[in-house]
Amino acid sequence: MMDGETASNGITPASTPGPSPALRLNDHPSESVKLEHQLVRVPYEHLKKSMRATTRLVEKEVSAVVAGVAEAVDKEMSKEEAVQHLTSLVSRLQGLKRKLDESNKNEQGQVQRCRARLDHLSILRFGSKEAQLKWNHTRVERILVDYMLRSSYYDTAVKLAESANIQDLADIDIFLDARKVFEALENRDCTEALAWCAENKSKLKKAKSKFEFKLRLQEFIELVRSEKMMEAIMYARKHLAPWGSTNMKELQQAMATLAFKSNTDCASYKILFDVKQWDNLVQQFTQEFYKLYGMTMEPLLNIHLQAGLSALKTPSCYEEGCTKEDPLLQESFRQLAEPLPFSKHVHSKLVCFISKELMNEDNPPLVLPNGYVYSRKAMEEMAKNNQGRITCPRTGHSCNFVELSKAYIS
Structure with a gap:
């Protein structure tokens, strides 16, 4: 009997039942650690970003103060003017100190988060059985928080993280910062997204990102849509022209909208005025945001579910007689499993529909006259309680125990 042909016979794949992963120990701790790349990478990238911002701030403010001192030396000033000038420089340095104190506090929090996550991972290798459980x-709670944050259920994610006391293991603050950009783009406003691009300019440039160009292009299109042609031309000269060397074709297409306008029927230019372009910007920001912090493109929940579904997906899952216990009967799971290949089972492993026990040489499968298959132990127990009579729980067919025949698994 081949695997994938058993669903209509009252048996299910052996891999379907089993205890929840959250209730089992990690048999391979090193393999589990490999799946936690994002857990360590995100706070590390956030810390690097904060340190770069602090460095730029110090360089900018110190350069301004040094220039101010040089100006005071070169310029003839009265005593009162010199005191006033130096006082302003001191105030600027005091302002820098306050900002550095805030940055230091923020960076200390990020360092603590990195340490907490490393300590969390060390439990896999050095923790007791209870600690590993x-x-x-x-981990399940972290995965759920990650899914909620990616799905914009921010308040629910915060409450779950607080109730589970895993704030240091969740990336809530990063997603809350990105929330402003998401909401602005959904309201057709590029201001927050452009500010985000300016804040992460070096990383985006290194990654050869076109996100800022797309934002500038969209703002230009909105000016054309509003028939503010002169403003659009001035905007293009200031913000789009610098991108000409790398995006000339798209730039030329956008500039042609000045002649075609928003009510054009020409498909090449009509698409630029489509409101779905804003949805594309949201998707592109999502990708750039995940890349910037080293996150997976898919939610961790999807990745873990697909890992399990890859072992369960067989051709029989898409047949009409598929067992009700098969998770691939649910449309949401089918969508997750769609890009996955079918699982290859070299040997059939059958589980009894009644007892949920594996059928093997010690508990062989028995075939009822109606074609359904159940384990010997389940049939013997049923016959014992019903004076030798067997009733199929799937069809109601009744027969004597002696009418059953043994099936052979290949």
């Missing part, structure tokens, strides 16, 4: 529960 708790670690698995925490």
Whole structure:
């Protein structure tokens, strides 16, 4: 009997049932650690970003103060003017000190988060069995928080993280910062997104990102849509011209909208005025945001589910007689499993529909006259309680135990 042909016979794949992953120990701790790349990478990237911003701030303010001192030396000033000038420089340095104190506090928090996550991962290798069981529960909670944040359920994610006491293991603050950009783009406003691009300019440039260009292009299109042609031309000269060397074709297409306008029927230019362009910007920001912090493109929940579905997906999952216990009967799971290949089972492994026990040489499968298959132990128990009679739980067909025949698994 081949695997994938058993659903209509009252048996299910052996891999379907089993205890929840959160209730089992990690048999391979090193393999589990490999899946936690994002857990360590995100706070590290956030810390690097904060340190770069602090460095730029110090360089800018110190350069301004040094220039101010040089100006005071070169310029003839009265005593009162010199005192006033130096006082302004001191005030500027005091302002820098306050900002550095805030930055230091923020960076200390990020360092603490990195340390907390490393300590969390160390439990896999050095923790007790009880600690590892708790670690698995925490991982499920982390995965759920990650999914909620990516799905814009921010308040729910915050409450779950607080109730589970995993604030240091969740990336809530990063997503809350990005929330402003998401909401602005959904309201057709590029201001927050452009500010985000300016803040992360070096990283985006290194990654050869076109996100800022797309934002500038969209702002230009909105000016054309509003028939503010002169403003659009001035905007293009200031913000789009610098991108000409790398995006000339798209730039030329955009400039042609000045002649075609927003009510054009020409497909090449009509698409630029489509409101779906804003949805594309949201998707592109999502990708750039994930790349910037080293996050996975898919939610961690999807990745873990697909890992399990890859072992369960067989041709029989898409047949009408598929068992109700198969998760691939649900449309949401089918969508997740769609890009996955079918699982290859070299040997059939059958589980009894009644007892949920594996059918093997010690508990062989027995075939009822109606074609359904159940384990010997389940049939013997049923016959014992019903004076030798067997009733198929799927069809209601009744027969004597002696009418059953043995099936052979290949």
